[in-house]
Structures are given as structure tokens and as C-alpha cells.
Amino acid sequence: xxxxxxxxxxxxxxxSNVYELVLKGQELVNLASQGQFLHVKVSEGTDPLLRRxxxxxxxxxxxxxxxxxxxxxGRGTNMLALKQKGxxxxxxxxLGNGFSLEETSKGAIALLIGGGIGVPPLYELSLxxxxxxxxxxxxxxxxxxxxxxxxxxxxxxxxxxxxxxDGSHGEKGTVxxxxxxxxxxxxxxxxxxxxxxxxxxxxxxxxxxxxxSLEERMGCGIGACFACVxxxxxxxxxxxxxxxxxxxxxxxxxxxxx
Amino acid sequence: MSRLNMxxxxxxxxxxxxxxSGCFGFGKEYAKFYDLEKLGAIAxxxxxxxxxxxxxxxxxxxxxxxxxxxxxLQNPGLESILANELVWLEQYEVPxxxxxxxxxxxxxxxxxxxxxxxxxxxAIELNISCxxxxxxxxxxxTNPKIASDLTRxxxxxxxxxxxxxxxxxxxDIVEMAVAVEEAGADGLSMINxxxxxxxxxxxxxxxxxxxxxxxxxxxxxxxAIRMIHQVSQAVSIPIIGMGGVSTxxxxxxxxxxxxxCVAVGTANxxxxxxxxxxxxxxxxxxxxxxxxxxxxxxxxxxx
Ligand SMILES: Cc1cc2nc3c(=O)[nH]c(=O)nc-3n(C[C@H](O)[C@H](O)[C@H](O)COP(=O)(O)OP(=O)(O)OC[C@H]3O[C@@H](n4cnc5c(N)ncnc54)[C@H](O)[C@@H]3O)c2cc1C
Ligand SMILES: Cc1cc2nc3c(=O)[nH]c(=O)nc-3n(C[C@H](O)[C@H](O)[C@H](O)COP(=O)(O)O)c2cc1C
Ligand code: FES
Numbered sequence: 198x199x200x201x202x203x204x205x206x207x208x209x210x211x212x213s214n215v216y217e218l219v220l221k222g223q224e225l226v227n228l229a230s231q232g233q234f235l236h237v238k239v240s241e242g243t244d245p246l247l248r249r250x251x252x253x254x255x256x257x258x259x260x261x262x263x264x265x266x267x268x269x270x271g272r273g274t275n276m277l278a279l280k281q282k283g284x285x286x287x288x289x290x291x292l293g294n295g296f297s298l299e300e301t302s303k304g305a306i307a308l309l310i311g312g313g314i315g316v317p318p319l320y321e322l323s324l325x326x327x328x329x330x331x332x333x334x335x336x337x338x339x340x341x342x343x344x345x346x347x348x349x350x351x352x353x354x355x356x357x358x359x360x361x362x363d364g365s366h367g368e369k370g371t372v373x374x375x376x377x378x379x380x381x382x383x384x385x386x387x388x389x390x391x392x393x394x395x396x397x398x399x400x401x402x403x404x405x406x407x408x409x410s411l412e413e414r415m416g417c418g419i420g421a422c423f424a425c426v427x428x429x430x431x432x433x434x435x436x437x438x439x440x441x442x443x444x445x446x447x448x449x450x451x452x453x454x455x
Numbered sequence: 456m457s458r459l460n461m462x463x464x465x466x467x468x469x470x471x472x473x474x475x476s477g478c479f480g481f482g483k484e485y486a487k488f489y490d491l492e493k494l495g496a497i498a499x500x501x502x503x504x505x506x507x508x509x510x511x512x513x514x515x516x517x518x519x520x521x522x523x524x525x526x527x528l529q530n531p532g533l534e535s536i537l538a539n540e541l542v543w544l545e546q547y548e549v550p551x552x553x554x555x556x557x558x559x560x561x562x563x564x565x566x567x568x569x570x571x572x573x574x575x576x577x578a579i580e581l582n583i584s585c586x587x588x589x590x591x592x593x594x595x596x597t598n599p600k601i602a603s604d605l606t607r608x609x610x611x612x613x614x615x616x617x618x619x620x621x622x623x624x625x626x627d628i629v630e631m632a633v634a635v636e637e638a639g640a641d642g643l644s645m646i647n648x649x650x651x652x653x654x655x656x657x658x659x660x661x662x663x664x665x666x667x668x669x670x671x672x673x674x675x676x677x678x679a680i681r682m683i684h685q686v687s688q689a690v691s692i693p694i695i696g697m698g699g700v701s702t703x704x705x706x707x708x709x710x711x712x713x714x715x716c717v718a719v720g721t722a723n724x725x726x727x728x729x730x731x732x733x734x735x736x737x738x739x740x741x742x743x744x745x746x747x748x749x750x751x752x753x754x755x756x757x758x
Pocket of ligand 3: 414415416417418419420421422423424425426440441442443
């Protein structure tokens with residue numbers, strides 16, 4: 198984990214209020230792996246003060262580039278969206294544990310379930326799994342057709358199902374409904390998305406091996422401030438904890454309380 | 456570096472910069488970025504008798520140039536801090552200030568007595584912003600009588616000098632400062648966070664799960680400067696100043712207000728290198744101001 202000033206080499210909208218941002222900075226890129234995140238300073242001054250956690254969506258070691266995908270919704274991400282090619286942003290990273298690839302062996306089937314702005318970290322994960330000879334199946338949930346991104350990119354890697362709540366694109370319904378309806382077979386689950394979706398996954402597949410990427414408001418992003426803790430399951434004393442920024446953001450299904 | 460060294464009760468520091476309690480954990484995370492021996496001292500996270508999980512999340516919220524936190528003094532508890540964190544810190548030649556907290560007097564006494572005997576603990580910082588359960592939730596830090604009684608008792612059992620960390624959430628901070636000085640405090644730390652709140656306009660609910668939180672960061676700097684300016688004229692014990700420090704210029708301002716060293720809190724979250732950067736930058740600012748040693752600036756705004 199290092200602090201690096203990274204140059205913006207590309208910034209473009211790819212869905213409603215969703216931007217794809219490519220950052221250049223070889224040092225950080227060399228360290229990065231799938232499922233880790235960056236802590237990005239969106240302004241030079243003190244307002245907004247804190248950095249913004251954003252997942253790594255793609256790692257290009259050769260070019261020394263990282264791609265992130267974010268939704269501009271609040272003050273900080275709106276400011277980030279105004280930044281142009283050539284500008285430099287301060288980035289702390291790579292942070293967190295990321296998705297381990299060891300858990301799914303060659304020839305096995307991995308089910309990647311993404312929800313909204315939780316989809317991005319699954320892209321680099323899928324690339325890496327495919328490289329290892331794992332068969333990937335993607336089920337990606339969005340609110341509506343204008344929110345959908347990276348559909349073709351995921352399709353290039355494996356079977357891909359899009360679920361929208363209003364049915365305006367792909368299948369209507371939740372990601373769980375799609376998995377049920379299509380009777381999808383798989384060995385391992387990897388998921389990132391809103392907490393209610395992660396809970397539904399945990400409930401629907403209690404016996405499957407799987408990994409969930411969690412979100413929480415962060416102060417430091419490096420484990421020093423105790424802002425991002427969660428409870429550990431099966432802890433009657435309720436004093437054990439995991440820090441989402443350093444012990445996570447990826448946890449095994451059933452490891453922590455959602 | 457001799458332009459920056461500072462001698463305070465219990466603390467012999469190569470420079471007057473330390474990370475503030477609760478904003479640096481027990482140093483392990485920041486040790487991955489730089490050598491902790493660059494620091495003047497380290498104020499470690501609050502220690503309580505028992506292991507504490509703290510408050511429900513979300514525990515932090517952002518404000519203009521600041522943040523609110525309601526961590527709830529999460530820490531591994533006294534025994535674990537003694538056995539693990541402090542022992543780990545022994546590899547660094549840097550004085551440690553042990554921040555201590557509790558909800559009743561007996562807790563403070565137990566933590567103070569035991570932690571002050573640790574090899575590398577050179578001072579205690581008494582965090583009196585916690586609620587006193589026996590007095591029905593009133594904070595130790597808002598009643599001069601309760602604060603001075605606690606200070607006196609902790610002084611009796613502590614093997615090292617005691618700094619009392621004042622809460623800014625009072626009508627008259629000078630009255631509090633004078634009361635704890637009379638009770639034997641060796642120094643003051645100020646300021647702790649200001650009680651604040653944010654409301655999510657869509658959910659119509661507080662952003663923090665706990666409702667209120669402590670405001671820190673550049674937003675509180677003017678309040679800290681004002682309070683240190685007032686208090687330093689009323690007491691003769693040294694002050695560790697804090698509240699929104701993020702640059703070498705900020706440090707100078709705190710010294711001119713009356714601080715004798717400075718703690719950096721929230722800024723560590725924004726830039727993990729902020730402390731060593733300030734330390735390296737201070738000689739430049741001293742040159743610009745034509746000052747030989749930083750101690751010449753203490754109280755310079757009123758002396
Ligand atoms: C590990 C991790 C990975 C993430 N990856 C992505 C990603 O790839 N793409 C993406 O669009 N978003 C991602 N997020 C969510 C993203 O961090 C927030 O949407 C963003 O911080 C909101 O900032 P803002 O300035 O727009 O909102 P504001 O409401 O102005 O932010 C105010 C404060 O709340 C915090 N905050 C608000 N929402 C969240 C949230 N959901 N999680 C954590 N902190 C929040 C902000 O960081 C800031 O401190 C991730 C969050 C985490 C914890
Ligand atoms: C996340 C967080 C945790 C804190 N924990 C403690 C603590 O355990 N004990 C304490 O005395 N002060 C604690 N503080 C207060 C700081 O030490 C400091 O007094 C305050 O944040 C003002 O300085 P700053 O504006 O530079 O952050 C905490 C502050 C923050 C932001
Ligand atoms: S964000 Fe500070 S501990 Fe996780």
C-alpha cells in the first residue's frame with residue numbers, strides 16, 4: 198500500500214451517472230489485485246476532507262493503468278466526475294484483501310453476482326478466474342436499463358445474465374430470482390453489491406462456498422481509525438470484530454454479520 | 456533537529472509533533488508508511504479496562520472540512536494493550552502517551568496505575584470526555600469538581616506525569632483548566648472533539664447510528680486556537696495543542712496561541728505521511744519567520 202499521484206488518462210460516462218476512470222501510476226498498479234480498492238482524494242483542499250473508497254475494476258500491468266468505475270451521486274464523486282484527462286489525483290492503495298483466486302480450481306464454475314455499483318470489482322476478478330481456466334457465470338443486477346454497464350465485456354468472459362428491477366433490460370427481477378429461474382449450477386460464489394442483496398445470497402445459499410465484498414463508511418481506509426468494523430458471527434461476547442478496510446472488504450459467506 | 460526538540464513533563468521529544476489519540480491506532484498501520492522514530496511522541500488509542508467493541512456503524516460522517524466520529528472508544532482492553540500493543544511499540548525509541556478512558560472513577564484508576572508502569576509509557580493522557588455512569592451520564596469533563604477529583608486520584612496512582620485532555624463542550628474551558636491544574640495535572644491536552652450531528656435529508660434520520668458524534672478536522676481549528684489562547688494565559692502547565700492541524704503553518708499558529716507541542720489527528724486519515732511532512736517542513740517556516748527555536752513561539756500571540 199502506497200500513496201501515489203496518479204494521472205487521469207481517461208474519464209467517460211458509461212451509464213446514467215456512472216463513470217469509467219483510467220488512472221496511470223506504475224507503482225500502485227504493480228501491487229494491485231482483484232477485489233482491492235483505492236482511497237481517492239477528490240479535491241486538493243480540505244473540502245471534502247476525506248478520501249473516497251472505490252474498487253479496482255481492471256488492472257493493466259503492461260500499460261501501468263488501473264480502471265475504476267464509480268457512480269457520481271454525492272459531493273465527492275460529483276467533483277471527481279468533473280476531473281479531466283491529464284489531471285492528477287492522490288490515490289492511497291491498493292487497500293483491502295481482495296478476492297482470493299485459490300478457492301476455485303481449474304474447470305470449476307464460479308458464479309459472480311453483482312449489484313449496481315458493486316459490479317466493478319467483479320470484472321478484474323472474472324478476467325483472472327478465466328485466466329486460471331475457471332468457468333465464469335455472471336448475474337448482474339441493476340435498477341433499470343440506463344444503469345447497465347459492461348454487459349458486453351462480461352459476455353466476452355462467460356455466460357452473463359442481466360437482471361433489472363423494472364424489467365427494462367435483461368430479465369425482470371432480482372439476481373436471486375434469475376439464479377433460481379435459470380437453475381444455474383456453480384461451485385463458488387463471488388459477490389459485491391448492496392447489503393440486502395448480500396444477505397439474500399447468504400440466506401439462499403448457506404452451504405455454498407462463497408465470498409462477499411462489503412461496504413462501510415471509512416475514515417482512514419488502512420485500519421487505524423476503527424470506523425469500518427463489523428461483528429463476527431458466532432461470537433457470544435460481541436466483542437470480536439473485523440475491519441472492512443483491512444480484514445475485508447471480502448469475507449467468506451457466514452464469516453461476519455451483515 | 457535541535458530547533459525542534461521539546462522538553463515537557465515526562466516527555467523528551469526530538470520534535471513537537473505527535474499523532475493524536477484515536478487517529479493513529481497503536482502505530483502499526485502507519486509504521487508501514489514511515490519510521491515511527493521520526494515522531495516526537497505517539498498518543499495511542501484510548502485504553503479502557505475491558506475490551507470494547509464501540510458504537511454501531513456508520514460511525515463516521517463527513518462535514519465541511521471536518522468529520523464526525525462516534526467510534527465509541529473501541530479498543531482491545533488494558534491487558535491486551537499492555538501485552539501486545541505496547542510491547543510491539545518498544546522497538547521504537549519514541550515516548551508513548553497512554554490515553555485512558557472509563558465510565559467510572561475506579562476504571563480510570565485501574566488503567567492509570569497499570570499502564571503508567573509500562574516501560575515505554577512516558578505520560579498519561581486522561582480523556583475526561585467519557586460519561587460518568589455514577590453521576591447519571593454527565594461527562595467527567597464538563598464538571599470542574601468531578602474533573603479535578605478524578606485528576607487528583609489518577610495523579611496518586613500514576614507513575615508518570617498526567618496530562619488532562621479537556622473537552623471543548625463546556626461553557627467555560629478556563630474554569631475546567633484551572634480546576635485540573637489545581638488538582639495536580641502536569642499538563643493539558645486540548646481540544647477533544649466538539650459534539651456535533653448530521654442528518655440525512657432523504658432518510659430524515661441522523662447519519663451516524665449513534666446520532667451525535669465528535670467533530671474534528673480543519674473545521675474546528677479556530678475553536679482550538681481560541682481555547683488554547685485563553686487557557687494558556689490562565690495556567691502555568693504546558694499544553695499539547697490539537698484540533699485540525701494539517702500543516703507546519705498550523706503548528707506555528709498553535710504555538711503562538713500558547714501550545715508547547717501539537718498533536719495531529721484527522722489529517723492522518725487524509726494523508727498518512729502528514730506527520731513526517733510537517734516535521735520536515737517546520738524548519739522552512741521557522742526560517743521564513745526568522746525564528747531559531749520553535750519554543751520561542753509559545754504564547755507569542757499574547758506574551
Ligand atoms: C470498499 C469499498 C469499495 C467501493 N467501491 C465503489 C466503486 O467501485 N464504485 C462506486 O461508485 N462506489 C464504490 N464505493 C462506494 C463509494 O465509496 C461511495 O459511493 C462514495 O464514497 C460516496 O461519496 P460521495 O462524495 O459521492 O458521497 P457523499 O454522500 O458526499 O459522501 C459523504 C461521506 O460518506 C461516505 N460514503 C457515502 N456513501 C458511501 C458508501 N456507500 N460506502 C462508503 N462510504 C460512503 C463518503 O466516502 C464520504 O465520506 C465503495 C465503497 C467501499 C467501502
Ligand atoms: C476517529 C477518532 C477517534 C478518536 N479517538 C480518541 C480517543 O480514543 N481518545 C481521545 O482522547 N481522543 C480521541 N479523538 C480525538 C482526537 O485525539 C483529537 O483530540 C481531535 O480529533 C481533534 O484533533 P484533529 O482535529 O486533528 O483530529 C479521536 C478523534 C477521531 C477523529
Ligand atoms: S476505515 Fe479506518 S479502520 Fe477501516
